[in-house]
Amino acid sequence: MNLADPKSLVEYAATLDCIHCGLCLRTCPTFQLTGNEASSPRGRIYLMRGVAEGEVAGDDPVYHEELEFCLVCRHCESVCPAGVRFGEMMEIARDRSAHTAKRPLLETLARRIGFDVVLPNRALMRLAMSLLGFAQRSGVLARVAPLFGARKDALLALPAVPPTSEREPLGLRSPARVLERGEVTVLEGCVMPELFGRVNRATVETLGAIGFTTRACGTHACCGALHAHNGELEGARSLAKTTIAAFDGVADQGGEPLPIIVNSAGCGAHMKEYGRLLADDPAWRERASAFSARVHDFSEFVAAHAPPDWKPSVDASDGARAFGRVAYDDPCHLCHGQQIRKQPRELLARVAGLECVELANAEQCCGSAGIYSMLRPADSNAVFEPKLAALDESRADTLVTANPGCQMQWQSGIERAGRNVRVVHLAELLAEASRAK
Ligand code: SF4
Ligand code: SF4
Incomplete structure (x- = not known):
């Protein structure tokens, strides 16, 4: 990278893909908050292009503020007729901005x-x-x-x-609970085992209930998604290689590498992009693409592989087990990042005894966005407000999500607002529903 060349500070060619139609503006949470063009996807692309063409300085404070204000929710990608890869552009721009930004x-x-x-x-x-x-x-x-x-x-x-006691790592091998139909590996993650070990255990339990033995990678920690999201691409590449090596080391008896199941939408979206991340590294390029092809979101895999006779159910008459009205909220990196929308809903519809309702604007970001809620709490809370209004409108008793960051955001937002709504990961609900009565 030649920092003296402003074109190296952004992905210049990709900025030219934008046809300025403006269709992305109404989907963008930061544009909705401010109404400022610069806080919209189109405005940010315009700024990036300005940097590349030397019209905006690489250390321009407005440019840097807009890079940080963006949630990288990728909602703009879902509506863009020109196929602009905004998330990728943001990763690169944030990475390069580390060389020009003046951080405290x-x-x-x-x-x-x-x-x-x-x-x-x-x-x-x-x-x-x-x-x-x-x-x-x-x-x-x-x-x-x-x-x-x-x-x-x-x-x-x-x-x-x-x-x-609730933060113990998963067992290296957890046998299927019914007749075994195959083996898979699961990503435990970095924060997940510490704060959401119960979600990892529920993931293993649900996979076991549909006939899959799960294997874990022992000491492997982080896939690098938070790094890439926050412009730390060198660290992200290094962790991608560590992750590939760790999972390639877990094979079936015939030596074939196993499918990789991920219960964190942000991590899954990132791991499916390892091929792109390591595209310029000839030693890793092909291995990374092969790895990405083995990555499945939890809901994607369970919906595709659950046998017809798997009949999860909840007993609404049992208070401890009741979920009441259930609303599913799409994590951005599942719907916009992985195009997975129907599988979680199909799985919820399959649970006998559940009353499922749709949440208005379920594909709108909740404001979690990795560590965004820590870095910019006021903006994060403002983005969350319409989500809470949609939850109130739905009169749901349980909010279901499929990403740990969203789970934290919903939990804290609901507590702050004093609502009595349970927040669960899809895996937790399915594990509970598939438990023997
Ligand atoms: S990624 Fe999200 S916040 Fe960022 S510009 Fe696109 S829609 Fe707006
Ligand atoms: S929808 Fe796509 S092409 Fe249209 S303004 Fe937004 S980024 Fe540009």
Whole structure:
């Protein structure tokens, strides 16, 4: 990369794909908040093009603010008639902006510790979460949170870190609970085992209920999705290689690599793009593409492989098991990133005893967007407000999602608003519904 050449700061050729039709504007959450063209997909592409053509300085504060304000929800991609790959353009622009942006020293330090040290290391992530759990339980977090200014509420809204007993890694091999139909591997993730171990266990349980033995990758931690999303492409490439090597090492008895099941929409969308991410690396390009072809979202795999006689059900008369009216909210990286919309709904419709309702604007971003809710809590909350209104309108008792970040965002938003609505991952609902009565 030649930083003296402004065209190297963005994906210039892709900016020329935009035909300025404006169809993306009404879908964009940040444009809806501000009404400013610069905060729309078209406006951001215009800024990127301006940077490449030397009309906007590479360190222009408005340009950098718009790169950070974007949620990278990719809703604009779903409606774009020109096939603009906005998410990819943002990843590249954010990566290059790291060389031109002037970040405060503390923020730079926090990014280096988070992205380079903690996220890729399962043991350090565990330690970090243990410290967070201690700070939550002892009241230390409540005392120090005001030091973080505008990010105070986001820190306090973090879910309670579960006890150590609920943060155990998955077993390396979990046998099918019915006649075995095959083997798969599952991505445990970096944050998931610490905050949502129950979702990982529910994933394994549901896969077991439809006849799949699951294998886990032991110490593997992070797929690099948060890195790519936040403009840390070098780290993302390194973690992609680590991930490929870890999963390629888990094969069936014939030596064939196994399908990879992912219950986090953001991670799945990213892992399906490893072929593109490593396209310029001849040693990894083909292996990365082959890996991506084996990645399946949890709902995608279960909908395609559940046998006809699998009949999950919930008993509405049993209070502990009741879900009441259930609304599904599409995670952006599932619907816009992976084009998966009908499978989660088909699976919910298959559960006897559930009353499913549609949420208005279910494909609209909830404001979670990876670590966006931590970095820009006020904007994140503002993006969430219409989602809460849609939930109220639906009169749902349970909100179902398929992404840990969205699960946290819904949980904290619902608690903040004082609503009595349960939030679950699709895997949790299916595991509960497929449990023997
Ligand atoms: S990715 Fe989302 S927030 Fe960013 S420009 Fe597109 S629609 Fe707007
Ligand atoms: S919908 Fe696509 S082509 Fe139209 S303005 Fe938006 S990004 Fe450009």
